[in-house]
Amino acid sequence: MTSINTILTNLAAFIIAIGVLVTVHEYGHFIVGKLFNVKVLKFSIGFGRSIYSYQSKIGDKTEFRLSLIPLGGYVQFLDGRNGEIEPKEDGRAFNQQSLLVKIAILFAGPMFNFIFAILAYFIVFSNGIPTMKPIIGEVVENSYAYSAGIKYGDEIISIDDKKIEDWETAVTSLLKTLVDKKDFDLGIKRDDSYEKVLTFSIKEETAYLTEPGSLFSGLGFYPWQPPPVISEIVYDSPADKSNLMKGDRIVSVNSINTRSIQEIINIISERPSQKISLEYIRNGVLMSEDITLDQGNENSNRGFLGVAFLRDYENYWYINRLDLSDSLNKSISQTWSTAGFTVTMLFKMISGDVSTKNISGPFSIAKYAGISVNAGFNQFLKFLALISISLGVINLFPIPMLDGGQIIQFVFESLKGSPLSPRIEQLSQQFGIMAIMLLMSIAFYNDLFS
Known part of the structure; x- marks a missing residue:
């Protein structure tokens, strides 16, 4: 049973992680587009309805927005395929750029994800990690x-x-x-x-x-x-009132075989005021006992046994x-x-x-985001680096609607000497949507049944 605090931590860590990495990705498109003087109309973190927006008062008067669905983002450039271009904006539309400029703008998003990963790993390795x-x-x-x-x-x-x-x-x-x-x-x-x-x-x-x-x-x-060997027993605790002794090694809780101290802590924490069945080894002999747990304290809803374990980390x-x-x-x-x-x-x-x-979906990513946050700043940075690399790689795949697919399209159009027909472009977009939906379906399926 997952506590509300764990759910909130996972959700907050997920939103922060996705927000940071999407911002990095879209900023790559944005800054390289600006470098080549392409007009930027919108910079959005998230999809769907805008929940906050700000329009710049200078330059291109770009609209920066935070949108409702935090599973991506986009940069919208001025583009003649979406409508007529005013004469004063001639040459600033994305579709008017050379092939190399288009590729540079599209490739910049994934590249910024890779650069972010390098910087995150650099901080981690410089700080030192256990x-x-x-x-x-x-x-x-x-x-x-x-x-x-x-x-x-x-x-x-x-x-x-x-x-x-x-x-x-x-x-x-x-x-x-x-x-x-x-x-x-x-x-x-x-x-x-x-x-x-x-x-x-x-x-x-x-x-x-x-x-x-x-x-x-x-x-x-x-x-x-570290083997779950009892080193201390808290006075007047459930363990103290039982037959447990220092040196006992716990091997199972409620018929669940336990290989680590953390597994035992997790099982006990989820069972406040409940009776549990412990199996432990003493002097080579397997023994068992039923013990009713306490609740940690008035403000805690966690089970309490009242033992401490040997933790020999120095050599490992x-x-x-x-x-x-x-x-x-x-x-x-x-x-x-x-x-x-x-x-x-x-x-x-x-x-x-x-x-x-x-293939992990948003629930799994949120879970690991929460775990990494609880493990400390360095572990969260390592998590961000890994997800950032995955985001960069996936966006370079030759699937229409993704950066890689658009690069392939523009290279093909350059070789062909003319744009794709509206029918072919529509079919390619439909294929891209189907591929992305299939990927998302597998991810959600894995989340639900993992």
Whole structure:
């Protein structure tokens, strides 16, 4: 059950994220259009009815507006295809520009999204971010990882000869490898000295393994997390009134197997004043007990058990902070590789090699926006960078109505020597609308059934 505070946080984070990224995208079109002296009539964040507008008193008297539906935006240029052009405005209409100028204006939106991602990553890498070493936690029996010989505590040092230093790089490399081929080599370090290369032979399960949340469960191993071992018990709490003791390791709550401290916290928080069933291990013996939770306090509607857990982070986490030069280089390479991987994933979805469940709708984006906000400024910037790259890539796809589709249209018209016929242009726009609606339908379907 999601609390109202979580919903409001997700909604606010989503509106801020989309507002910032759409503004960046449309500003790219706007500023490059102004650079080539193309008249700008409107600059809108959002679609539909205007809820706020301001008309500039100088220059082109551009109308800046905030519209009702916050799922995009547009810049409207003066264009002879929409009506007659006054003689004094001759040469300032978008349709009167050269092919290269049109391409520059259309390409500027996605390019500004990529530039924003580089700047966001630069701030993140310069600030330094908590980074988790790629150390293996639980290994599932009879899985790919178990068959390959992976063990608890192994550290991943390479994937197909690519050096791995953190879990984020490991996950990205695993997904890229699975998308490109079926088998891969995993270099691991064991007991700080022993190194070995393990081969993963993957069957025809690439589509499943690339589904959101399926990578680790499908391969059969999980990142290391602090085990939920009780270190302290609060006096006169539900835990204190039970048989729980320091050193007990909780393994399930209400028959839900728990691998991490956070899973236990989430389950307990959602059950104030309710009876729960705990399973825990003490001295190698599995035990169970029913405990009635308290409510945290008068102003909280969260369940309270009254235990603290051991949290051994020192050997598994570090702060990764780069100098300015390295931050810039990594920001550019991160943006480039993420954009390339996004393109690959989209084409693989079309071919059926990758699950279309990876297409996120507004509800999923809002959820992750809220999670990133709660995780801190750097994590929210990383989220913005990722969405900004996706927005830039998708807008360059050769679909009518998107920037990429319009670039293709104008190149074709230039080669042909004349504009498209009204009938062909209408059909292309209808195809573009259908393609976008199909994409949105898949995204909403994934949101509703994820």
